[in-house]
Amino acid sequence: MFDLPEIPYLLTLLIVIPLIGAIVSLAMGGEKQKHAKTVAIAFSAVTLVLAVYLMLSNDYSVYTENYSWIETAGLKMSYILTVDGLSILMVFLTALLLFVVSIFSAHETDKPNYFFALLLAMEVGLMGVYMAGDYFLFYIMWEVTLIPMYFMISWFGGPRRHYAAIKFFIYTHVASLVMLIGIFALAFQAAQGGLVDFSFEAVLAGSGAFGETFQMLVFGLLFFGFAVKMPIVPFHTWLPDAHTEAPTAGSVLLAGVMLKMGSYGIIRVCLEALPQGAQQWQTIMFVVAIVAILYGAYACIAQKDLKKMVAFSSISHMGMVMLGIACLSDVGVEFAIFQMFAHGLVTAVLFMTCGMAGHNFGTREIPLLGGMAGKVPVYAAFMMFGFMASLGLPGLVGFWGEFGVIFAFYEYAYSIDMIWLIVFCLMSLMLTAGYYLWAMQRTLFGRLTDRIDTTHVHDVNKAEGIAMGIMCLMIAVFGLWPDLALSLISQYSTGLFGVI
Amino acid sequence: MDATIITNIFGEFSAMAPMIIMIIGALLMPALYFTTKKRGVVGGALVAFILVSLAVNVILLLGGYVGTYAGLFQYDAFSGLMILLFQIVAFLVALVCTSSIEVTRLHYGAFASLLLGATTGMMFVATATDLVVIFVGVELTSISSYVLVAMKRNDPRAAEAAVKYVIIGGMSTALTIYGLSMLYGVTGTTNLAEIAVSLSTAGFSWAFGIAMITMIAGYGFKIAAVPFHMWAPDVYEGAPTPVSIFLATGSKKMGLVVFFKIFLIMFVAGASVASFATVEMQYLFAIIAAITMTVGNVVAISQTNIKRMLAYSSIAQAGYILIVMAVMSEYALTGGIFHMFTHVFMKGGAFLIVGALICAGIGEKITDYRGLAKRAPFLAFAMLLFLFSLAGIPPLAGFTSKFVLFSAAIYGGDGATSQWVWLAFIAILNSAISLYYYARVVKAMYIEKGTATDKIKVPKAFLAAIVICVAAVIVLGVFPQIILGPASEAAAALFSLV
Numbered sequence: 001m002f003d004l005p006e007i008p009y010l011l012t013l014l015i016v017i018p019l020i021g022a023i024v025s026l027a028m029g030g031e032k033q034k035h036a037k038t039v040a041i042a043f044s045a046v047t048l049v050l051a052v053y054l055m056l057s058n059d060y061s062v063y064t065e066n067y068s069w070i071e072t073a074g075l076k077m078s079y080i081l082t083v084d085g086l087s088i089l090m091v092f093l094t095a096l097l098l099f100v101v102s103i104f105s106a107h108e109t110d111k112p113n114y115f116f117a118l119l120l121a122m123e124v125g126l127m128g129v130y131m132a133g134d135y136f137l138f139y140i141m142w143e144v145t146l147i148p149m150y151f152m153i154s155w156f157g158g159p160r161r162h163y164a165a166i167k168f169f170i171y172t173h174v175a176s177l178v179m180l181i182g183i184f185a186l187a188f189q190a191a192q193g194g195l196v197d198f199s200f201e202a203v204l205a206g207s208g209a210f211g212e213t214f215q216m217l218v219f220g221l222l223f224f225g226f227a228v229k230m231p232i233v234p235f236h237t238w239l240p241d242a243h244t245e246a247p248t249a250g251s252v253l254l255a256g257v258m259l260k261m262g263s264y265g266i267i268r269v270c271l272e273a274l275p276q277g278a279q280q281w282q283t284i285m286f287v288v289a290i291v292a293i294l295y296g297a298y299a300c301i302a303q304k305d306l307k308k309m310v311a312f313s314s315i316s317h318m319g320m321v322m323l324g325i326a327c328l329s330d331v332g333v334e335f336a337i338f339q340m341f342a343h344g345l346v347t348a349v350l351f352m353t354c355g356m357a358g359h360n361f362g363t364r365e366i367p368l369l370g371g372m373a374g375k376v377p378v379y380a381a382f383m384m385f386g387f388m389a390s391l392g393l394p395g396l397v398g399f400w401g402e403f404g405v406i407f408a409f410y411e412y413a414y415s416i417d418m419i420w421l422i423v424f425c426l427m428s429l430m431l432t433a434g435y436y437l438w439a440m441q442r443t444l445f446g447r448l449t450d451r452i453d454t455t456h457v458h459d460v461n462k463a464e465g466i467a468m469g470i471m472c473l474m475i476a477v478f479g480l481w482p483d484l485a486l487s488l489i490s491q492y493s494t495g496l497f498g499v500i
Numbered sequence: 501m502d503a504t505i506i507t508n509i510f511g512e513f514s515a516m517a518p519m520i521i522m523i524i525g526a527l528l529m530p531a532l533y534f535t536t537k538k539r540g541v542v543g544g545a546l547v548a549f550i551l552v553s554l555a556v557n558v559i560l561l562l563g564g565y566v567g568t569y570a571g572l573f574q575y576d577a578f579s580g581l582m583i584l585l586f587q588i589v590a591f592l593v594a595l596v597c598t599s600s601i602e603v604t605r606l607h608y609g610a611f612a613s614l615l616l617g618a619t620t621g622m623m624f625v626a627t628a629t630d631l632v633v634i635f636v637g638v639e640l641t642s643i644s645s646y647v648l649v650a651m652k653r654n655d656p657r658a659a660e661a662a663v664k665y666v667i668i669g670g671m672s673t674a675l676t677i678y679g680l681s682m683l684y685g686v687t688g689t690t691n692l693a694e695i696a697v698s699l700s701t702a703g704f705s706w707a708f709g710i711a712m713i714t715m716i717a718g719y720g721f722k723i724a725a726v727p728f729h730m731w732a733p734d735v736y737e738g739a740p741t742p743v744s745i746f747l748a749t750g751s752k753k754m755g756l757v758v759f760f761k762i763f764l765i766m767f768v769a770g771a772s773v774a775s776f777a778t779v780e781m782q783y784l785f786a787i788i789a790a791i792t793m794t795v796g797n798v799v800a801i802s803q804t805n806i807k808r809m810l811a812y813s814s815i816a817q818a819g820y821i822l823i824v825m826a827v828m829s830e831y832a833l834t835g836g837i838f839h840m841f842t843h844v845f846m847k848g849g850a851f852l853i854v855g856a857l858i859c860a861g862i863g864e865k866i867t868d869y870r871g872l873a874k875r876a877p878f879l880a881f882a883m884l885l886f887l888f889s890l891a892g893i894p895p896l897a898g899f900t901s902k903f904v905l906f907s908a909a910i911y912g913g914d915g916a917t918s919q920w921v922w923l924a925f926i927a928i929l930n931s932a933i934s935l936y937y938y939a940r941v942v943k944a945m946y947i948e949k950g951t952a953t954d955k956i957k958v959p960k961a962f963l964a965a966i967v968i969c970v971a972a973v974i975v976l977g978v979f980p981q982i983i984l985g986p987a988s989e990a991a992a993a994l995f996s997l998v
Contacts (some may be wrong), residue, residue, distance in 0.1 A: 070981055070984065072984050072985075073834075073988055075904065075907070136903075140895050143893055144895070147888070151946070154946070154947050162943065165947075166939060169939060170935060170936060170939070173932060173935055174932045177928045177931060177932050180928065181924070181925065181928060184906075184924070185910070188907070188910055196907075196911060
């Protein structure tokens with residue numbers, strides 16, 4: 001966008017600054033621990049500024065960093081960091097959410113130094129995943145995100161946190177091991193008996209050696225690894241547990257940027273390196289996407305816990321991302337990426353409102369609530385705004401993602417003469433609007449509930465207000481001016497499928 | 501670095517220089533304890549001898565020294581690196597054994613002497629080019645370790661462990677010597693290179709088959725490969741923890757070195773002229789590897805005693821390293837050596853923490869570790885690192901070495917993917933299983949609340965050894981080049997022995 005002067009080692013800084021922040025925060029034990037939040041806010045703010053600076057720069061290619069890391073007779077792994085139209089928004093989203101949840105969690109009083117250290121450690125891994133240009137580094141960073149999240153849930157989570165944390169850990173770890181096998185297969189096949197170079201570039205350069213059967217098999221391995229993270233039905237069962245038990249900040253990051261690692265991986269690895277495999281799996285991708293969208297939406301209707309409902313809505317919305325990817329067209333992928341970004345912004349607001357419900361009202365059970373709008377007007381406004389953005393109200397960011405994906409899907413359905421398929425998408429829109437409005441009606445409107453003691457209920461405090469305000473502003477800005485994001489994405493997606 | 505400093509002193513015995521120093525130490529220790537009666541003095545001398553020997557070895561290794569003695573020993577990049585491994589193990593054990601309450605006060609001189617003797621045996625195995633030397637080296641180590649296990653005389657668990665160890669060890673010795681004699685009958689020589697050459701022209705014979713089976717069984721006991729693993733958990737549990745470290749990280753590696761020396765040289769280095777049984781042996785080893793890692797990991801899940809759990813996990817780790825024997829490539833050997841090194845630090849580190857906590861009065865049950873993160877934050881964090889490294893979580897050393905080792909099973913050398921992809925698959929699934937029982941310990945330490953809340957104090961020597969292991973686990977994970985380079989040279993050296 002602008003011709004900004006180059007900052008040396010900018011991408012490494014995006015990883016190192018949170019890392020230093022995590023260590024500093026961890027070191028603030030005893031009396032100093034109440035200042036841990038200041039540390040977290042400061043370090044994440046610096047990271048955010050750098051990420052925005054990067055996003056506004058004209059040419060990212062100057063920022064590519066490439067150093068040889070491990071070199072043996074047969075293997076080569078490098079430390080490669082790079083950004084493009086696909087990763088830049090994810091980097092921005094990670095930095096933004098980290099900053100916002102640091103502000104939001106300012107009232108965290110139980111072991112705050114550990115809490116904020118874990119948050120920043122997560123940022124290290126997430127930044128690494130989105131910027132890695134080498135499979136080895138990618139895998140390492142992928143696993144690095146896992147451990148802080150495990151501790152985040154098991155230390156700061158709800159009553160069933162131990163079960164949820166270990167389930168999350170083992171489920172996603174097994175998936176990433178399957179993914180590792182896929183990565184091995186890619187790298188070794190691409191090398192053709194020569195030097196096995198794990199960089200994305202080298203694998204792409206050798207992708208001519210990927211036969212049809214190979215593409216189908218390896219696509220399956222990698223797709224499984226990424227689909228569990230996304231998560232795609234039927235591999236989603238860890239998600240509701242993890243979300244329900246995780247603290248608010250953990251949920252925001254989990255839904256906002258961690259699930260995106262799955263869809264990012266599918267686009268970055270599966271689509272780029274295995275285009276034929278993608279063709280062979282296209283039908284299955286459509287089926288799982290539509291099942292995820294509808295199953296997620298139906299499950300939302302049945303939920304009594306507000307947070308669990310939002311968790312299932314994530315499954316539904318990530319299904320929308322999958323649907324866009326499955327179209328295997330430029331438009332489909334473009335809006336799938338936009339949907340990833342949009343869902344990241346919106347879901348943050350949703351989980352924050354859920355967190356506040358638990359914190360300020362003492363319960364998240366929808367049937368116990370009612371008529372809260374009169375009691376906590378500011379909270380009600382934020383919640384309505386979030387729900388509206390999530391159900392795709394035009395003018396807000398959620399609309400563009402769904403609109404684009406459905407458009408791409410229509411285009412595809414038209415090309416194979418099966419326009420009736422579009423009914424599923426319309427159903428999902430209806431269901432989404434339905435469960436959100438119903439939930440809103442039951443919690444916010446009507447007569448003030450007498451099932452809980454409402455005398456101590458208090459409205460949004462300053463830190464929460466600032467955090468939610470920033471997110472709502474972003475939702476409105478990108479909703480009214482989607483081209484701000486789309487112009488970046490289209491640099492990546494245009495021509496992606498020109499060669500198939 | 502120039503190796504002439506050493507060769508000038510030791511002359512034609514340079515190939516055995518590190519061992520000679522250890523032997524001198526072994527002979528001096530009892531006398532030293534007899535005259536001074538102070539554990540600290542003997543402990544200091546013990547560490548000093550190991551460090552001198554280690555320095556000599558490093559100078560030889562960096563100087564690229566290659567030398568033989570009497571056609572029985574050869575010092576090259578492979579033996580040098582393996583000797584270094586055994587010396588590191590001995591150093592870690594020697595560092596902590598003085599301050600460990602589990603090590604007897606009564607015969608401390610003998611303890612120190614036996615420790616050096618056992619290490620010397622391992623080092624001889626590393627340099628051996630002859631079956632007889634291998635046999636003698638293994639016996640030197642075994643007999644010393646029987647006594648080391650039995651030294652806690654008043655503890656019935658130690659006595660039981662020692663008896664088990666002696667009986668099983670005796671049987672394995674009988675099996676191996678029987679196999680060696682059969683092999684001698686078939687080939688007419690005990691020199692490894694000559695055996696390889698002689699076998700390349702021979703056909704199958706029953707004597708050869710029996711030799712192979714008995715030797716795999718006999719040395720399989722040393723590695724604790726399934727189904728020869730039953731003794732390991734009992735012995736590791738019953739022995740004083742420093743001795744458990746020595747057995748789990750040192751003695752086991754010696755068994756693997758024997759496997760590398762005998763079978764790799766016999767079947768691969770000689771296979772340039774096509775050995776007749778190579779493929780069958782590869783499959784046999786692949787099956788042993790797969791069963792070993794699976795049994796080790798699955799049984800580890802149900803353990804409640806942490807030493808037993810670590811013992812089973814150690815069996816599983818040996819299973820991973822046995823992938824080398826299935827793939828039989830130079831690259832796989834590089835990965836195997838790398839994993840042997842990382843295993844020393846992560847498994848050794850985990851056992852060190854167990855030993856340190858025993859000194860502080862904490863039991864061996866996993867439930868005793870509840871709330872450890874509050875009582876001993878550093879130890880809990882170090883344990884977390886070791887366990888995650890064992891499970892293969894990046895960016896720790898265990899991940900990097902497993903990465904290289906497993907990739908060797910997929911990357912079959914020159915050409916497309918190898919036939920051992922299934923083995924890599926099993927290994928990776930096993931890594932996933934292992935995470936479950938390691939995570940249980942982490943959960944006990946960090947999440948569950950214990951009854952006691954007072955801070956734990958452990959001996960400084962233990963802390964120093966643990967710090968070394970933590971540093972190694974992190975540094976080798978991030979800069980694997982440090983050990984990968986020498987490891988690939990070592991692998992090349994072994995393969996060029998014929």
